Amino acid sequence: MCGATGVDVRGLGVSVAGRPLLQGVDLQVPPGRRVALLGASGSGKSLTVLALLGLLGQWFDVQGSLRVAGRDLPWRQAPGRRPGMAAVFQDSQAALNPVVRLDRQLLPAVARRRRLGAAAAGRIVEELLREVGFEDPEQILRAHPSQLSGGQRQRVCLALAMAAAPDLLVADEPTTALDMISQHHVVEALRRCTGPGRGGLLFVTHDLAVAADLCDDVVVLERGRVVEAGPIREVVAAPQAPFTAALVEAARAGLRPAPTPPAPTPSALTRPAPVPPALVPPDMTPRGAAPVGVAS
Numbered sequence: 374m375c376g377a378t379g380v381d382v383r384g385l386g387v388s389v390a391g392r393p394l395l396q397g398v399d400l401q402v403p404p405g406r407r408v409a410l411l412g413a414s415g416s417g418k419s420l421t422v423l424a425l426l427g428l429l430g431q432w433f434d435v436q437g438s439l440r441v442a443g444r445d446l447p448w449r450q451a452p453g454r455r456p457g458m459a460a461v462f463q464d465s466q467a468a469l470n471p472v473v474r475l476d477r478q479l480l481p482a483v484a485r486r487r488r489l490g491a492a493a494a495g496r497i498v499e500e501l502l503r504e505v506g507f508e509d510p511e512q513i514l515r516a517h518p519s520q521l522s523g524g525q526r527q528r529v530c531l532a533l534a535m536a537a538a539p540d541l542l543v544a545d546e547p548t549t550a551l552d553m554i555s556q557h558h559v560v561e562a563l564r565r566c567t568g569p570g571r572g573g574l575l576f577v578t579h580d581l582a583v584a585a586d587l588c589d590d591v592v593v594l595e596r597g598r599v600v601e602a603g604p605i606r607e608v609v610a611a612p613q614a615p616f617t618a619a620l621v622e623a624a625r626a627g628l629r630p631a632p633t634p635p636a637p638t639p640s641a642l643t644r645p646a647p648v649p650p651a652l653v654p655p656d657m658t659p660r661g662a663a664p665v666g667v668a669s
């Protein structure tokens with residue numbers, strides 16, 4: 374549904390009681406492209422997402438235009454009515470009913486969204502769960518949300534979002550509360566569900582390393598304004614805005630291995646845990662520095 378033009382936000386401004394919160398935000402997500410929306414806490418990422426999904430409260434004044442597949446859309450629309458869009462949020466616990474088994478949540482939702490009978494919906498649910506990385510979908514379907522880890526719950530939410538076969542998936546800080554291994558599984562699931570030949574992705578995060586691993590482009594927000602935008606590899610290699618340069622430097626510092634401990638024979642307890650290679654985008658390692666995850 375996003376057609377050849379995808380999603381095109383121009384001059385988005387949001388204010389409340391005359392106080393500007395977003396100003397002149399431009400954001401494009403071409404079909405099948407993965408775009409990171411990056412910014413510090415309070416920079417305006419969530420407001421941008423809410424505007425995109427049509428979910429901003431009436432008390433916000435909104436300016437600018439939103440075109441999806443060449444069609445102008447209003448800034449407010451009833452939940453679930455945005456054509457071609459689906460979303461996952463940070464709090465996967467709140468997105469699922471904790472006291473209802475997952476099969477009783479997923480099957481009716483998929484049957485409704487795809488207009489299928491129970492048997493066909495069951496097959497689609499299994500396919501979706503496999504796509505987000507579950508080898509045994511039946512075991513997941515028999516579980517209650519509280520029996521899953523945060524990362525597993527997030528992938529269930531992703532499967533549910535993909536039931537709508539969205540042209541644009543909005544993932545609002547889906548990995549923020551997760552440990553590195555769970556984060557890796559969620560990132561790989563997002564990679565499988567979006568990209569060329571699939572829908573586009575708007576990946577909202579404050580983590581540049583994860584964004585660089587997953588996304589093609591980046592839009593950097595600072596205090597409600599876009600301070601940098603472009604292909605993420607170029608931005609990481611040569612950030613123009615001071616804020617982006619600080620983010621790149623911080624990400625590099627965070628990814629460097631800890632100094633070698635003084636003990637002559639380092640044990641597993643004194644060594645930094647190895648980072649899965651897929652979590653470390655190659656161009657985040659400064660020239661001359663040891664690759665992350667390789668014990669020095």
Ligand SMILES: Nc1ncnc2c1ncn2[C@@H]1O[C@H](COP(=O)(O)OP(=O)(O)OP(=O)(O)O)[C@@H](O)[C@H]1O
Nearest residue numbers: 389394412413414415416417418419420421579597
């Ligand atoms: N309902 C509201 N009323 C007034 N100000 C608001 C409201 N919601 C958000 N803001 C302000 O808008 C700015 C952007 O908030 P937003 O939640 O979009 O930031 P964010 O980048 O998503 O931050 P975080 O990463 O912490 O979620 C902040 O200064 C915030 O205080």
